[in-house]
Structures are given as structure tokens and as C-alpha cells.
Amino acid sequence: MTEITDDIRSVEATLFAAEEPLTQNDIQQAVGEDVDVKSAIDALTDHYAARGIHLVERGRRWHFETSPDMAHVLRREREEPRKLSRAATETLAIIAYHEPVSRAEIEAIRGVQISKGTLDVLMEAGWVRPAGRREVPGRPLIYATTPVFLSHFGLESRRDLPGLDDLKAAGLLDPVDAALEAMEMDTSDELESAEQDD
């Protein structure tokens, strides 16, 4: 076990007292220049892995949270977070897996217009933010997820999105046009090879 140094103790205290997840820089500013924050974070992450509280990284920010296997103890008498509508859930998934993505692109995937409230709900929750404009005619706003989204859903980064790699590999995150083109190329390849076989 790592020895408990004052460096570790001060990073521990800072993260414990913080009201929101902290970046490494935030922590450095709190504890002072001389502290090796990264090693302290690593030591703390190790130490707490076995305990009822964990130190976790979410979108390059760190915070303490209770261990997931303690949910049954803590869930009692607590209100569940409001359940998200299907429209909002799908919209959130589309933004998270495709980001940054415009409203028109979201609508193309869902095959239906997004009602105004849907994006509002996601932005109000702090999970989605406008992320500039796409430089195409009309300069549509594009949306992306936030660090709050990552921390709320326990994702260290977007790469942790469930099934992201599989979806990518299957081309399911590509637009239909791109997918069709790719398929045609494959088909013509096959045809060619078939012809060559003749």
C-alpha cells in the first residue's frame, strides 16, 4: 500500500470538499504548485477501489462517488432521476454517438422532427450543449455532449460509450448515403473478382 503523504491527503481533501468534478488543473491550483497531483490521484484511485466510495475520472475531471454495488443501500427513499422520454433518450444517444451533429441530422436518423422541448430538456440537464455551427449553407447549429453527461452516466470519455466501436465498425454511425456508396464499392469489387474468376 502506498504511504499516505501530505500530498495525497491534500488532494483527497480537495476532491472530497469539491462541489463538482475537478480537472487536474483545478486540483493543482487548490493544493499548490509543489504537489504531484497525478501521482496522488493514482494513489487515491487505487486506495478507494476496494472501498465504499470510489475516485473516478469522467471527461478528464475527477470526483468521488459511492461504489455502484452500494446502490441498493442508498437508493432507498431517494427519488429516482426523472425518466427521460423516448424522444429525448434517442436524441441524446444520437448526439453522443455522432457528435457534433445538427438538428437536421438528428431528424434524418429519427425520421421525425424534434420537438423544441426535446433539446431543451437535454440542455437543461446539462448533458448537451451547442458546439458551434456547421460550415455548410444555412450554417446550422451543431450539438455535442458535455462533461456533465459523461459524469452522470459514469463514462470516463466518449470512447466508453457502450458499443461505440461495434457501431463504428458496422458503419451504423455513417450516413445512409456514405453506407450505400461503401456497399456499391464492395459490390463492384465482388463483381470484378467474380468476373476474374470466370
Place this chain on the structure above:
Amino acid sequence: MTEITDDIRSVEATLFAAEEPLTQNDIQQAVGEDVDVKSAIDALTDHYAARGIHLVERGRRWHFETSPDMAHVLRREREEPRKLSRAATETLAIIAYHEPVSRAEIEAIRGVQISKGTLDVLMEAGWVRPAGRREVPGRPLIYATTPVFLSHFGLESRRDLPGLDDLKAAGLLDPVDAALEAMEMDTSDELESAEQDD
């Protein structure tokens, strides 16, 4: 060191997530009948004694708090350069030229009222200090500049401030007069040309 049991872990998580200090009974209700809460609390108190967070008892209620020697990480100062407002600059100038001077006198010279905040800012900056009271009815506070004021502005003494004659010579005192004169000249010119037209 005590082995980390699920009992200890659940008490740990419960205390961590609690919004207020919990009695032993509160904890018992949260974690269930079967848990030996008292031993868990003792084990946790021991464990955290050396860390950046302590488990402490206050009036038969337990809660986590940051270790007292880590208080400095909870409160840190950050200096932000800010430009002095116009009102504050003028007030400072009047105090520097007329000290010691009461608030009413400053207002009389400025021709505009000053807010309490203006003097506060100057005192916070360390440039102005209360310098007793004027022995007149109402005994108003009087203000003067500080040695910090002199050193900040590179002055040996207040006598180094340019006098009215210097200000006049530098063109800092007569913008209003100059404007008036220019106006009069214009008017007489117009009259003359009008006469010549006759």
C-alpha cells in the same frame, strides 16, 4: 489494519452520500438490521484518522469532514487585476489633493454623490484610510491616503502631485474654458458676416 468488509463499505457510502450528519440509528436504518454499525463506525474512524478526511462525531451524529490541517485547500485567494472605475479614480484624486477630507466634502468637490462601495474599493486597494473624524456637527469620518498609495504611484510625498498650475500648463484643467472661448469666437464671426451681408 481492519479488513474492509461490505458492512464497513456500506456505512462508509451511507455517510458519504448523507446530506446531514447521521445518528447511529439513521445509519442502521439505511444499511439494514444485520450490519454492526458501531464497529463499522469505529473501523472507519480509525481508518480515516490518518487521511485527508476524518469521520467525526458531533452530538451523537457522524459525518465526514476534511481534516482540519487541510483547511487551506478549501479557501484560496486569487488576485484578479481590475481597472479602477471612473468614480473611484475621481474620489481617489480628490482625497489625494485635499486630504483629510470627508465624504460630503468629496461630493461637494466632485459635484456628484459617491456610493459607499467607491470608498470601500479604495480602502480595499489599500490606498485610502479613515483618518479620524472632523470636529464639526455630525463628526463625519475623514479620509486620507496611505503610504501604500504613495509607493504604488511612485510618489515621495503628496507634494509630488502636480499642482493646479502644473495641471493648467499640461492642458488638464481648461478643456471647458477652451470650448467656451471657441464658441464665443464662432458667434462673433457669425454676427460680423451677417452685418457685412447687409
Place this chain on the structure above:
Amino acid sequence: MDAVTGEMFEDAPEVAESERLTLDLDGWEGPLDLLLSLARTQKVDLREISILELVEQYLAFITDAKALKLEIAADYLVMAAWLAYLKSCLLLPKEEQEDPSPEELALRLQLRLQRLNAMREAGARVMARNRIGRDVFLRGAPEGIRVVRKSLWQAELYDIISAYGQIRARTEPAVHVVALRPVMTLEAALERLERMLGHSVEWAALQSFLPESDDRGYRKSALASSFVAALELARQGKAQLKQADHFADLMVRKPE
């Protein structure tokens, strides 16, 4: 709204055909959503889905809904029309097909269904993660890290000095310095007129007593002052005045 109807469907995906017809069409989020729901009832991988069969199901569904006099949103009908067209194309002999081929259109529809389905499942998986406030919890009563912002006030000596200059300039009673103009004062006119009258007993126009000058202003001033001076001298009995007519020359002489 969406949540309730959406859950209704997801909780009971295996409802019998007749029951499902009683569901409000609002339960689906658009025609693509309805198509995906129908596709799932084929219980095959979406990549293997029979688009022709799906089209049949959709058209039947819409026909039944019409028969039940349900309100059907326009976009469902547009999709129905398009699917009917697609179906007819798919049934035509290959040679008579135009570009894009019905196969491509069907493939596009299939790809869209796959994508929507992928996002629906991804959304469900995201929602099922350990979520803060449901599965994991943050510290209930954090002390908070306070950043005490201390202002570092900045000002230059010049700011102070020029501010003071402006206050003085603004608040000093405005002193109007009237530039000295070339004028003949009444005293000067009196002295001059009296002195000049001493030499002459002839009537002479007042103008002739005025000093020579190129300055119009000065000449006017001299005229006005000399006129008043002439009146004063007449009052004192030191001059006589006469005027032949209105605006005629004012004649002056020393009394006899």
C-alpha cells in the same frame, strides 16, 4: 407524453395484431418508428428483413387504422403512398425499372431502420449505466472549495491627475473671460469730443470727430460713445446739437 406512450409500447411489444390497432398512432414517433416496430415483429436481423413484407404490414396497418377512423397524421399517409409505390416497383420486371432502382430505395429504407434501431438500443444502454443519483451518489454535503477573489486594483498616476483636472474643470464656476475688443470708452469719447470742440465753433457732423480706423468694430464703438458723449456735453452746456431731419447727420458745435 412521449415517455408514457413510448413505454406502453416497449413494455408490450408482443401485443396481438387486433390489440395493437387500438393503440393511438401517436404512440409512434413518426412513420419510421412505426416501420421499425413492425420490422421487429418479423423477428429477424434487420439486415435480413424483408422489405416487401414490411411494406405489406405497414399498408395493412394504415388501412386498418383508416377503417377504424383513427386520425392519421399526414406524414404516415405520405409514407404509405411512397411504400405503395415502392412495392409496385419491386414487383415490376427488372428491365422496366428506373433509376434509382427500387432495390436501392428498399436498401436505403433498410439502412435507415438499422440506424434508428442502433440508436434506440444505444440510448437504452446509456440509460442503463450506473447513473449519478440513481446508482451512484455524490457526497451529500460537500464543504465546497471557495475561491476568494481578491481584486488587484489598477490605476496609473496619470489617471488620478487627469481625473482631478477634469473635476476642477467641470466644477469650477465657469469664468467667462471676454476677449478685449478695440472699443472707445465713454470716458475717452467725452475727453476727445470736448477737446476737439474747443478748436471749432462751426457746426460739424459728429462723424467728423471720430478717429480714423480700419476697424469697423472700433468705428462703431467710437460713434456710439461719441454720440452719448455729445448728449452729455450738451446737458452740461458744453456743446450744442442740431439735426435737420430724421437720420440726418447730427451736427455739433461749441456754444457761442
